[in-house]
Amino acid sequence: MDTTDTILEVKDLVTRFATPEGVIHAVNGVSFNLKEGETLGVVGESGCGKSVTMLTILRLIPQPPAKVMRGEALFGGRDLLKVSNDEIRHIRGAQIGMVFQDPMTSLNPVLTLGRQLTEPLVTHLNMSKTESRARAAELLKMVGIPKAETRLDDYPHQFSGGMRQRVMIAMALACTPQVLIADEPTTALDVTIQAQIVELVKRLRDEIGMSIIWITHDLGIVAGLAHRVMVMYAGFIVERAELKALYSKPLHPYTLGLLGSLPRIDSDESIRLTNIEGRPPDLSTAPVGCPFAPRCKFAYERCIKENPLLKAVEVGHEVACWWDVERGKPRYDG
């Protein structure tokens, strides 16, 4: 993590969904960058827009019902939201790899693994049949699947959940991408299998040197994996900081609440968990004030009227909040 070259830059992304019940404001002006070799953790609860953000960038979101209102996603000097369909297909397969949450449904059940693993190699790297098969076996070995050569002829149902997720990772890494986007890749897995996958990704990260965006709702996984973390709520980034700063000094009341509501496995004491009162945000109306205000114990008048922007309050630590939780008073005067 010595280089600070930005590999992916997303600016002011806005995605909405048109539904019979009205417009859903899923992503409301999200900007971030990903540096070379960096692992960026994206943390938030269901419906916070973390997945939609990534799907929008990769143009994997069906339009309609979704509509990308504005924004840019700069990757290698090109705007991913504007390049041709052929180009984005090539980038998705070869330069940006993806792993999704559910390893049970992301593989095609009627094709052998060999067929699914060699496809990107043939399409994007113009490999021959034998070359691609050898590489596919190598990939399976890399992610720790025994008897890789023979297992290429097996179908997805012949693998367990953890193994399927390994296969998904192998597939995402088939063309040695510069960026890996992992969307809750361990959520559907048991904790011992989750540990296997996290260790695997860490090892591959060091070997290949790729950048990773790791989307999760679990602040525990991120703590052992990411370099930087951004916390999302209701389609906004509400806090962003270096890993240790976020955990040692959370500045947004939502981040504070999330950390307080997590019990610790390494603590003898059983302290009462802090609640975040209320219910998840309603995305069907554009928020006027701060989207977290209805659940925030620090909220005051300004929070209901104006939505705070994400602003750096310390070097490398940004927060979108009117209240200074450390000093216990409004952060900005006036």
Place this chain on the structure above:
Amino acid sequence: MTDKSTGNGKTEQVLLKVKDLKKHFPIRRGMLQREVGAVKAVDGVTFDVFQGETLGLVGESGCGKSTTGRAVLQLHAPTSGEVVFEGKDLTKLKGEELRKMRRRMQMIFQDPYASLNPRMTVGDIIGEPLEVHGLATGEAKVKKVRELLETVGLPPVFGNRFPHEFSGGQRQRIGIARALALNPAFIVCDEPISALDVSIQAQIVNLLEDLQKSLGLTYLFIAHDLSMVRHIADRVAVMYLGKTMELADKNELYNNPLHPYTQALLSAVPVPDPLVEEKRKRIVLQGDPPSPANPPKGCVFSTRCPLAIDVCYHDVPVWREVKPRHLVACHRVEDGGIVPSIV
């Protein structure tokens, strides 16, 4: 702070005694539907639950923890074993006798979206057990429902609404109100928070803790979230492939796990603190759990155990108390074996 977690200064009365409980689901094949095997979902589970405590039951998916919970409540008829509740063996009770006992034990389900009938109002859902057991009808029922809604932190007027009008956390509160309707002594909480968002989980856990205090409830808390179980439970039992592997007071179990599986399981749980994660050592188990239709001979964990020796592949380890209040089933405990961890 109470010292209930250590069990000090408290006489422990056994409320529920589960002895060598088994639940096998037959596998049938062919035209005659002959039984060709069995999924041994629960295959010899033994534990006690003390009056007023929370016993955490943890394990990975498919280990039989939910089946155990259901077999305890006789929602699955156990294949064999005893379930002694308030002095009566439930597996031997039938009909009206069993129905009477059911009042004393209730269940809270994992999925608040699937466990509430969408065509019934919240009031009918919560009031149904009262009517079924002939405890209250008409005005009395309505009054009781309003009380129950208040108990779980919902406005009493919500009784006229339907489940789809509520969020996941609110639905789980409705499920809890229904479980409380009959004034039970014992509640099986089957993963009551795993379908909820993180910020809502704490609300429900706090509610369950408050209710336990005010109503003197006893919980069997089934979960795969080991951090949450450490928080809520007094004692914890660990299951693997249909068997109990280890059982101890929670701090003893988490600080001094004796079974290699418990050690690996605990080391795999991430801690939300980068400073701790940096220094932590992790035991990464190889492979996946075997199928419960064809469990390994000897110790069921032997195929993945880093400490397995010859005897582990042949003999089933005995479930025994190796120190006071600390039970374990492992051949290697006396060797003082700790699984070597990786960084």
